[in-house]
Ligand code: SF4
Ligand code: SF4
C-alpha cells in the first residue's frame with residue numbers, strides 16, 4: 030500500500046457524482062483502464078491494492094459500515110467473472126458505438142463512463158456494506174482482466190519453516206484469501222497487509 034492509497038477513494042465520488050454535472054470527468058476512467066493494462070502484465074493485481082480509487086473507497090470508507098461477512102465463493106469463480114467481464118465490455122462498447130457521430134458525442138461518451146462508474150460504485154457500496162468491503166473486487170471486470178493478464182506475476186512468497194500457522198495474515202487480507210495455504214494467488218492485490226502483520230516475517234514479495 031502506498032501513502033496516497035487511503036485518499037484515492039475521493040476520486041470515485043468526484044467522477045461518479047461530479048460527472049453528472051460535468052460529463053468529461055468520465056474520461057478519467059480511460060486513465061484507470063490504461064494503468065490497469067500497463068501494470069497488470071508485470072505486477073498482477075497490484076493496481077487494485079495500491080492505486081484503484083474504488084479499492085481505496087472499499088478499504089477505508091465502506092469498511093466502516095461493512096458487516097464483514099464471508100465473500101461467497103461463487104463470486105470468485107472465473108465461470109461467473111468472465112461472463113460479467115464480457116457483458117460489461119459489450120454494454121460499454123455498444124453504448125459508445127451508438128453515440129459516435131451524433132451531436133455532443135464527446136459529452137455523451139463521458140456520461141457513459143460516468144454512469145458505469147456510478148452504477149458499479151453503487152453495487153460495490155451495497156455489497157460491501159452487506160457482505161465484505163472488497164466483495165465487488167472479487168468479481169469486478171477490471172480485477173478479472175488483471176487476474177487473466179498477470180495473475181501469476183509478483184507472487185507473495187511464504188517461508189514455510191518460519192510460519193507458525195497463527196493465521197493473522199488471513200484475518201487482515203481484504204480479499205479473504207488463504208494467504209499461507211495456497212501458493213499461487215492470482216487475486217492477491219499486493220496490498221502488503223499480510224506482510225506487515227506476520228509476527229515471524231515469513232511473508233515477502
Ligand atoms: S477489483 Fe476493480 S474496483 Fe476493485 S480495486 Fe480492482 S479495479 Fe478497483
Ligand atoms: S501471519 Fe505469518 S506466521 Fe502467521 S500464519 Fe501467516 S505467514 Fe504464518
Ligand code: SF4
Nearest residue numbers: 202217218220221223
Ligand atoms: S494475500 Fe496479502 S498482499 Fe495479497 S491481498 Fe491478501 S493481505 Fe493483501
